[in-house]
Amino acid sequence: xxxxxxxxxxxxxxxxxxxxxxxxxxxxxxxxxxxxxxxxxxxxxxxxxxxxxxxxxxxxxxxxxxxxxxxxxxxxxxxxxxxxxxxxxxxxxxxxxxxxxxxxxxxxxxxxxxxxxxxxxxxxxxxxxxxxxxxxxxxxxxxxxxxxxxxxxxxxxxxxxxxxxxxxxxxxxxxxxxxxxxxxxxxxxxxxxxxxxxxxxxxxxxxxxxxxxxxxxxxxxxxxxxxxxxxxxxxxxxxxxxxxxxxxxxxxxxxxxxxxxxxxxxxxxxxxxxxxxxxxxxxxxxxxxxxxxxxxxxxxxxxxxxxxxxxxxxxxxxxx
Ligand code: 8YV
Numbered sequence: 323x324x325x326x327x328x329x330x331x332x333x334x335x336x337x338x339x340x341x342x343x344x345x346x347x348x349x350x351x352x353x354x355x356x357x358x359x360x361x362x363x364x365x366x367x368x369x370x371x372x373x374x375x376x377x378x379x380x381x382x383x384x385x386x387x388x389x390x391x392x393x394x395x396x397x398x399x400x401x402x403x404x405x406x407x408x409x410x411x412x413x414x415x416x417x418x419x420x421x422x423x424x425x426x427x428x429x430x431x432x433x434x435x436x437x438x439x440x441x442x443x444x445x446x447x448x449x450x451x452x453x454x455x456x457x458x459x460x461x462x463x464x465x466x467x468x469x470x471x472x473x474x475x476x477x478x479x480x481x482x483x484x485x486x487x488x489x490x491x492x493x494x495x496x497x498x499x500x501x502x503x504x505x506x507x508x509x510x511x512x513x514x515x516x517x518x519x520x521x522x523x524x525x526x527x528x529x530x531x532x533x534x535x536x537x538x539x540x541x542x543x544x545x546x547x548x549x550x551x552x553x554x555x556x557x558x559x560x561x562x563x564x565x566x567x568x569x570x571x572x573x574x575x576x577x578x579x580x581x582x583x584x585x586x587x588x589x590x591x592x593x594x595x596x597x598x599x600x601x602x603x604x605x606x607x608x609x610x611x612x613x614x615x616x617x618x619x620x621x622x623x624x625x626x627x628x629x630x631x632x633x634x635x636x637x638x639x640x641x642x
Contacts, residue, residue, distance in 0.1 A: 327624050329371040330386070332378075335395060336613035339373060343620060347371070371620055377401040383410055391629065393619045395612055396603075397421055397476075400526035400553060404635035414633045415619040418475060420611040425602040426479035428577065429521060429551045433484075436547050436575030436596045437463050437519065461545065461572060467492060469517030471510060471534070472524030472552065473499050480521060492516050495524070510534070514541035519549065526553025536561040539571050546571040551602050554580040563588045566595065577602050 329343060331351040343349055350365050352358040366385045372378065375395040380403055383389060392414045394402055404414045435441055439460045446457050468484055470477045470493040481491050481504055492505040494513040499506070507513035510533060514520055520542055524530045534548065534557040542548065548571060550557055559580045565571050566589075573594035579585050582600055589595055603612065619630050632638040 338613040421603040424608040432575040467517040477523040522550040539565040
């Protein structure tokens, strides 16, 4: 007997989200609205659910006094003020697990592409250099140690894949993980000193901002490679550019950047970088699974069954 809840989309999302929710809820989308500000003023007071793939701050939440749920499209939710949401009694959900293997695959691909310079070799061939001279010899994964910053779900999936490549694996994070066969370092500098390739998979946000700084890159050393599939904010991008230019490290493979979709021209001008436009989870099937999990969280919440995948800041136990 009650009227369908009003749900707000800040941006156009995966079509599956609108398709699946459209029949059961009253959907509003700010992106593409003739006057987004007027739309927000009009529907804000009625909105009970928010589907997002980007930033939500306290100022926006204050304009949505009946808000109950923020469903984030993506496992990383550093752009959502989850603590502020918790203070307001708003539940935040993300999309863990469904993208773990996809992102881990991409990370391993990026490691190999960076070590063996696969995109550079492809460009070399296309530009017609091969008949003149063979492609210059590259670094190797053989006999290397790989360090993982952030041994969470995705970090562990990357480590398991790399096991098959016969490399030693070390890691650093806030805590030592029980039951894993990898070497723990209680400092990032210590990890960087011990390994040749550092893979960043730590969550973004204020806790990890600029963690990979000039000193860490220095510790990684002139044979070192940095691979980042997490958030650009975890790496001090200016320090990275300086290190790449100076040869402090050998190269970098980056799927994420500080100010996406803008990539510093200095990074693109470097020959020892492999740069991807944030495609870790960007396969048709995985994006569909992420969209479905956004939908399922919204349905579960508004059918009174609670959130399926609440984030850590959201105080929620299934028993409640
Ligand atoms: C993005 C991601 O969510 O899941 C994450 O944390 O970084 C990606 O999957 C994706 O770009 C959709 O916005």
